[in-house]
Every structure is written in structure tokens, then in C-alpha cells.
Amino acid sequence: MAPHGDKSDAAEEAMVAEAEKRPISTVLIVIAMQTEALPLVNKFNLTEAPDSVFPKGVPWVRYHGFYKDLQINLVWPGKDESLGVDCVGTVPASLVTYASIQALQPDLIINAGTAGGFKDKGACIGDVYLASDVAYHDRRIPIPVFDLYGVGLRQACSTPTLQNELNLKVGKLSTGNSLDMSPHDEASIVANDATVKDMEGAAVAYVADLLKVPAIFVKAVTDIIDGEKPTAEEFLQNLVAVTAALEEGVTKVIDFINGKSLSDL
Amino acid sequence: MAPHGDKSDAAEEAMVAEAEKRPISTVLIVIAMQTEALPLVNKFNLTEAPDSVFPKGVPWVRYHGFYKDLQINLVWPGKDESLGVDCVGTVPASLVTYASIQALQPDLIINAGTAGGFKDKGACIGDVYLASDVAYHDRRIPIPVFDLYGVGLRQACSTPTLQNELNLKVGKLSTGNSLDMSPHDEASIVANDATVKDMEGAAVAYVADLLKVPAIFVKAVTDIIDGEKPTAEEFLQNLVAVTAALEEGVTKVIDFINGKSLSDL
Known part of the structure; x- marks a missing residue:
């Protein structure tokens, strides 16, 4: 195993407690699609960083600003x-997410994006959800303990005040690498008790947890998975309109976070 | 997009051609399981690196040696x-893989591990395959062009001399995050024309391609997917024995590589 450094667990816990009381200063927003990103880039007047903090040759893009x-x-x-x-x-x-944490040392990660929603769980097109928990639905490993590892359930950073004051819907998020939903995926999504389904959340949660950075998940519903329309068609039809709802939701979250510490959320 | 640096494409191509003629010096072996790793750690007399090149807190382990x-x-x-x-x-x-490339700048990556094999394609328990191509079978995105992105087909580094001289079996590798195989996965595996199925190869290929490091894939068959026995049971039953075959296969590859350049492979 990798060495754990000099600091004792108690000292580390004290540092974490201290960090939770400091005002949040640096926020990392992780977004998968350009169409989802650009409304937020404009809203916050961000500019593309010319001095890439990423290795040469990777297509990753960082926008930044105050x-x-x-x-x-x-x-x-x-x-x-x-x-x-x-x-x-x-x-x-x-x-x-990994490379950005290493380079930027954020206080908080916001994974924002579009998602499919289940109407049986109350989701409607354009709803903006804050995820309470994230898990995978496409990592089936039917060996004891490996099965739990595959599901990879993680709780989002606890934000009870933010949830109450912003009146965002709250639900569980399930992640898989397919846009469609196979019967096997569906069974896992039901087992995960998910209201929204995306393609990145659980992976961002994994990395954030690995490097001990708190993360929250803001997901806007582009398509109703248990509805009548084919997912891909409905997703493309609603993508641009729903990114406006996503921009509005993330802006409310950012405005609320401003000046607050993690323990205020 | 990230800046592409000062060097012209022609100068870069010349550097790549030059690198292909230099003897391979640093090899990065990426392995998913401890049981698969330890026989190779012993074989090559590797020791666990006390000065981790990885961030504090991650469980990643590096063994190294000459x-x-x-x-x-x-x-x-x-x-x-x-x-x-x-x-x-x-x-x-x-x-x-990403963090190791950044820290160690290897000349060649070998992703070694166990895999499921299809007897219809000629695979037997204990066979060691060199993958010609790798692709995903669990990233279904039914939107034009995104569908191809999801499959993520990549060719392994071309090694015709190594293949001929070592007499390893050659086949296509398909990657997904589940140990089992759903009907949807099966359809994609058939479309990928795969002989072996693993849980990491296409992701290692993606990162290697992103950072322009040549990669090969050495996979030993622990279970027959189109056979009679349940995958998880057969996998666990054969895991330890087949890691011996994997160790032998990787050793043959390493012995062959020693003193050679990429263009000699």
C-alpha cells in the first residue's frame, strides 16, 4: 500500500474539521458535454485557460475565472x-477529475450535467436534482464483496441547508456507460433505488472519495426513461433547453455556496 | 482544446520514429488483481517502491526493479x-495507468491479466492471448458517431515478430465492467468479434493512446464464457493456476523485448 505520510489520523481529522469551517474558495465543476458546459462558462464569465494544467495532447479543457x-x-x-x-x-x-484535483486542489467538486429521470419516482423533464447517493448499475461482479465493490455506492457530501433553502429535488443517482437501459441495467437501477441515471456521477464520486475532496451532484432531467419516447431521441430533443435549467440550478448552488464553509451547507 | 506545444507535427513524427528505433528501456506492466501480480513480482525480483510516485491516500501499488x-x-x-x-x-x-505514465514515462505498456475466453473462437483454459484489437462491449450510445466512440475500438501496438516467434495465440479483446455477460453485452462482444473478454483492457488502451504510449495486452484464459460452468465459479477455481500461465507468457514477452526496439517487435 502507498505510505500514509507523517501525520497521525487525529491530526488529519483536525485538519479536515478545520477545512470544513473555512469559507469555500475553489470550486471545481466537472461537466461531460460542451453543450452542458457553455451556458455556465458564459454565466460565470469564465475563460479558457491558455496555460493548460493538463498533459500535452489530452483534449481536456479548463475554463476558469472569479x-x-x-x-x-x-x-x-x-x-x-x-x-x-x-x-x-x-x-x-x-x-x-483526477488531474484537476491534483492541479487545482479544489475545496468542493460539483459534477453537473444532464440525466435521465424516472417518472415513477417523480421526475419530470427540466427538473434539477441534487443526488443524495451515487452508485453504478453496469458493474455486475457476482462474487461476494466484489458485488458491493461493483455497485460502488457513495454518499454525496451532506448539504441539508442547501437542499432546504434552494428547494431542489433530491434523489439517488445511478451511473452506467450506456445511454440506453438494458434489462440487467434496469434491475440494478431499481436495486439502487435511483431517480436519475447518468453516465459519469459514480466515477466522479469514486475519484473525489479517493482524494478526499467533497463532491455534490447536480443533474437536470433531459429524458424520461420509463416514458414512451426512445431515450436517444428525447435526450437530443431536450438537451439544449434543459441545459438552461441546469445553468439556473448550478447558479443557485454557486450563489448559495459563496461565502459559506462546507459545514454551512 | 489544450495547446499542442511548440513542436511541429513533422518534428514530432521524427521524434516518434527515432524512439521506435531505440532499445526499449522502461516497461510499465498494468495488472488489476494482486493474485495476478504476485507471480510476476517474484519472477522479476521486483520490490514495492517505498517512495510512492502516487498521491497520498490512494491504494495504488508500484513494484519496480531491473x-x-x-x-x-x-x-x-x-x-x-x-x-x-x-x-x-x-x-x-x-x-x-494515467498516473504511472505521468510519473514513469514508460516506453511500452503491457496490460497483463486474466480473461474469459470463447471456445467457439478456439480459446481453452490456460491459453495466453496477445490482443490484436481492444474495444468496449458495455458502452452502448445509440446516437451516430457516439456509438463508435462508445465501442472505442483501438489496435494494440503492432508486434508481428513477437507474435510469430513466441507462438502466442492472437485474438480480439472486448472489455466491460461486469464479470458476467448480459445478452446486450453478448451482442456487442459478437459485434467486436472478440475471442477474449476482460474488465480493463479498453480503458488501458484509451489512456495509452491519449498519452501516446504504445501498449500490448497479454491475457490468460481463466474461464470459458460459452461453456457449461458459471463464470464466477470457474474464474475463482482457475485463477491461481492460470496466473502461472500468465507469468510464463509475460516472461516470454519480456525476455523477447529485452534489447529490442519497438520497431523490432
Whole structure:
């Protein structure tokens, strides 16, 4: 195992407690698609960083700027070099989150994006959800303990005041690398008790947990999974309109966070 | 997009051509499970690096040492902090590959491990395959171009001489985050024309491609997917025995690589 450094657990706990009382200063927003990112880039007057903090050759893009008392970094995994589409899914999201934490040492991560929602759980197109928990629905490993590892359940950073004051819907988020939903995925999503389904959340949660950075998940519903329309069609139809709802939701969250500490959330 | 630096494409191509002619010096072996890693750690007399090149707190483990003219680094994503099982799957593999490339600048990556095999394609328990191509079977995104991105087909580094001289079986590798195989996964595996199925290969290939490091994939068959026995049972039954075949296969590859350049492979 990697060495754990000099500091004792007690000293580390004291540092964490101290950090929770300091005002949040640096926020990292992780977004998978350019269409989801640009309204927020404009809203917060962010500019693309010319001095990349990322290795040469990767398509990852960082926008940054100051908004009120916050230093905001918005990262997006960019476009696939050969195919030209957004690098969606868990692997690019985990890599750009990892590299951004290493370079920027954020106080808080916001994974924002669009998601599918279940109407049986109360979701409607354009709803903005704050995830209480995140888990995977496409990592089935039917060996004891490995099965739990596969699900990878993690709680989002606790934000009871933010939830109450902003009146955002709260639900569980389930993550998988497919836009569609196979019967096996569906069974796992039901087991995860999920209201919203995305393609990155659980991977961002994994990296945030690994590097001990608190993370929250803001997801706007583009398509109703248990509705009549095919997911891909409904997703593309609503993507641009719902990014406006996402921008509004994330702005409310950022405005609320400004000047507060983690323990105020 | 991230800046592409000062060098012209022509100068970069010349550097790559030059690198292909230099003897391979540093090899990075990426392995998902401790049981798969230890026979190779012993074989090459590697020792666990006390000065971690990885961030504090991550469970990733690096073993290193010199074997013949090669500097060998073997990395393994370690055990899940709360559950104690190996961190299998695409996200930990991609993260540890990324961090290792950044820290160690290897000339060649070998992703070694166990895999399921299809008897219809000629696979038997204990066979060691070299993958010609790798792709995903659990990233279904039914939108034009995104569908191809999801499959993420990549060719392994071309090694015609190594293949011929070592007499390893060659086949296509398909990657997904589940140990089992749903009907949807099966359809994608058939579309990928895969002979072997693992849980990391395509993610290692993605990161290697992103950072322009050549990669090969050595996979030993622990279970027959289109056979009679349940995968998890057969996998666990054969895991230890098949890691001996994997150790032998990887040793043959390393012995062959020693003293050679990429263009000799």
C-alpha cells in the first residue's frame, strides 16, 4: 500500500474539521458535454485557460475565472480526437477529475450535467436534482464483496441547508456507460433505488472519495426513461433547453455556496 | 482544446520514429488483481517502491526493479479502502495507468491479466492471448458517431515478430465492467468479434493512446464464457493456476523485448 505520510489520523481529522469551517474558495465543476458546459462558462464569465494544467495532447479543457468570492474552474473532457464527439462516460470523467484535483486542489467538486429521470419516482423533464447517493448499475461482479465493490455506492457530501433553502429535488443517482437501459441495467437501477441515471456521477464520486475532496451532484432531467419516447431521441430533443435549467440550478448552488464553509451547507 | 506545444507535427513524427528505433528501456506492466501480480513480482525480483510516485491516500501499488536490460514497473490499483477487494474495472485501471505514465514515462505498456475466453473462437483454459484489437462491449450510445466512440475500438501496438516467434495465440479483446455477460453485452462482444473478454483492457488502451504510449495486452484464459460452468465459479477455481500461465507468457514477452526496439517487435 502507498505510505500514509507523517501525520497521525487525529491530526488529519483536525485538519479536515478545520477545512470544513473555512469559507469555500475553489470550486471545481466537472461537466461531460460542451453543450452542458457553455451556458455556465458564459454565466460565470469564465475563460479558457491558455496555460493548460493538463498533459500535452489530452483534449481536456479548463475554463476558469472569479465569480463573487469564488475561484471557479470548470473542466470538460473535450472532444474525442479521432471522432470529434464529447468524451462522455466514466473513464474520461474520472481522468479529468483526477488531474484537476491534483492541479487545482479544489475545496468542493460539483459534477453537473444532464440525466435521465424516472417518472415513477417523480421526475419530470427540466427538473434539477441534487443526488443524495451515487452508485453504478453496469458493474455486475457476482462474487461476494466484489458485488458491493461493483455497485460502488457513495454518499454525496451532506448539504441539508442547501437542499432546504434552494428547494431542489433530491434523489439517488445511478451511473452506467450506456445511454440506453438494458434489462440487467434496469434491475440494478431499481436495486439502487435511483431517480436519475447518468453516465459519469459514480466515477466522479469514486475519484473525489479517493482524494478526499467533497463532491455534490447536480443533474437536470433531459429524458424520461420509463416514458414512451426512445431515450436517444428525447435526450437530443431536450438537451439544449434543459441545459438552461441546469445553468439556473448550478447558479443557485454557486450563489448559495459563496461565502459559506462546507459545514454551512 | 489544450495547446499542442511548440513542436511541429513533422518534428514530432521524427521524434516518434527515432524512439521506435531505440532499445526499449522502461516497461510499465498494468495488472488489476494482486493474485495476478504476485507471480510476476517474484519472477522479476521486483520490490514495492517505498517512495510512492502516487498521491497520498490512494491504494495504488508500484513494484519496480531491473530485469536484464529493462527497468520494470508493475502497478496494481490496490485494494478498495473500505471493502478490501482488488480495485478491478475500467476506472481504477485508467487512473493508475494515467498516473504511472505521468510519473514513469514508460516506453511500452503491457496490460497483463486474466480473461474469459470463447471456445467457439478456439480459446481453452490456460491459453495466453496477445490482443490484436481492444474495444468496449458495455458502452452502448445509440446516437451516430457516439456509438463508435462508445465501442472505442483501438489496435494494440503492432508486434508481428513477437507474435510469430513466441507462438502466442492472437485474438480480439472486448472489455466491460461486469464479470458476467448480459445478452446486450453478448451482442456487442459478437459485434467486436472478440475471442477474449476482460474488465480493463479498453480503458488501458484509451489512456495509452491519449498519452501516446504504445501498449500490448497479454491475457490468460481463466474461464470459458460459452461453456457449461458459471463464470464466477470457474474464474475463482482457475485463477491461481492460470496466473502461472500468465507469468510464463509475460516472461516470454519480456525476455523477447529485452534489447529490442519497438520497431523490432
